[in-house]
Amino acid sequence: MIGDEQLDATFSAxxxxxxxxxxxxxxxxxxxxxxxxxxxxxxxxxxxKHIRVxxxxxxxxxxxxxxxxxxxxxxxxxxxxxxxxxQYRFIWxxxxxxxxxxLNGMKGTPNE
Amino acid sequence: MIGDEQLDATFSAxxxxxxxxxxxxxxxxxxxxxxxxxxxxxxxxxxxKHIRVxxxxxxxxxxxxxxxxxxxxxxxxxxxxxxxxxQYRFIWxxxxxxxxxxLNGMKGTPNE
DNA sequence: TCATTATTAAACTAGTTGGTTAATTAATCA
DNA sequence: TGATTAATTAACCAACTAGTTTAATAATGA
Numbered sequence: 001m002i003g004d005e006q007l008d009a010t011f012s013a014x015x016x017x018x019x020x021x022x023x024x025x026x027x028x029x030x031x032x033x034x035x036x037x038x039x040x041x042x043x044x045x046x047x048x049k050h051i052r053v054x055x056x057x058x059x060x061x062x063x064x065x066x067x068x069x070x071x072x073x074x075x076x077x078x079x080x081x082x083x084x085x086x087q088y089r090f091i092w093x094x095x096x097x098x099x100x101x102x103l104n105g106m107k108g109t110p111n112e
Numbered sequence: 113m114i115g116d117e118q119l120d121a122t123f124s125a126x127x128x129x130x131x132x133x134x135x136x137x138x139x140x141x142x143x144x145x146x147x148x149x150x151x152x153x154x155x156x157x158x159x160x161k162h163i164r165v166x167x168x169x170x171x172x173x174x175x176x177x178x179x180x181x182x183x184x185x186x187x188x189x190x191x192x193x194x195x196x197x198x199q200y201r202f203i204w205x206x207x208x209x210x211x212x213x214x215l216n217g218m219k220g221t222p223n224e
Numbered sequence: 225t226c227a228t229t230a231t232t233a234a235a236c237t238a239g240t241t242g243g244t245t246a247a248t249t250a251a252t253c254a
Numbered sequence: 255t256g257a258t259t260a261a262t263t264a265a266c267c268a269a270c271t272a273g274t275t276t277a278a279t280a281a282t283g284a
Contacts, residue, residue: 004129012127016242017116020196027200033261046243048262053241067251067260075204078197084132085194088139092187128272145231158273160232165271179230179281 006058007084010077013057018042019050023059026073033069118170119196122189125169130154131162135171138185145181 013019022036037047051071054060058077063070125131134148149159163183166172170189175182 004132007132008127008129011123012241015120015124015127017120018242020116020119023200027203034259042242043244044261045245045263049242052262069261073200073203075200075207078200079204082194082197082201085190085197088135088185088187088190089194091139091185092191095187130272146229154272155274156230157232157275161272164232181231 006077007080009057010059010081013053013059013077014081016050016053018047019054022047022050022054022071023073026060026071030063030070030072033071036071118189119192121169122171122193125165125171125189126193128162128165130159131166134159134162134166134183135185138172138183142175142182142184145183148183 014023018040021039025031025036025039033044033048033051036051037044040047051060051062054071055062058074060071061074063072126135130152133151137143137148137151145156145160145163148163149156152159163172163174166183167174170186172183173186175184
């Protein structure tokens, strides 16, 4: 199970496009801070702070190799997000099913 | 498809426990602002502001009935979150599969 | 009309966020 | 050792967030 505070940290980490872009990059494998910073206009300290936020949320783990501090993705908090959203899935699937019945002209509704 | 800004708004709306609790309540059906505020210690204006944030993210839609402004859940942004997290699913499923092979003593790995 | 109920607006505050530049730490390399 | 490279820390700032209290709006009901 995942606590409220863990979800707070995860959602707020995911709320920034730069941080989401960093995660997309890390999905392809580990990278150093400089490598991660390269595609962005922001300064290195700014990226460093974003990485910290991701780390605090448990989305990124860090190693230590020579003068590099390689970052790696940890998907556990994303699994937690996925199972949180799953609690609403029945609602949008119900909506989808209703749409589907409508489009197919089959009324599987109570009054038939 | 969903833009970056839409995801920003959605994730940051979901980053607050009070707002997530409001959504849980709304999953059971529409409610007025006062009904939504009832379980919390916060003042009514505070809850009103939270609802606005949810509304701005498209997670809540509002009606107008007499002096009530009933809130209803809209799951579209949650679907967007679910499909965003899905792009990482292969990673955690790979991890799960590896764990599974390990526990079952079957080495389906390259060197065999 | 007047009082009540539901909700929002206004004004303010403390704390956080996201960014900057300049300085510092720490490891490698010549 | 000294220079270079990688990354963080410090100090600062503007904008935003989450909350408050008090006041206003708007519809209902006596």
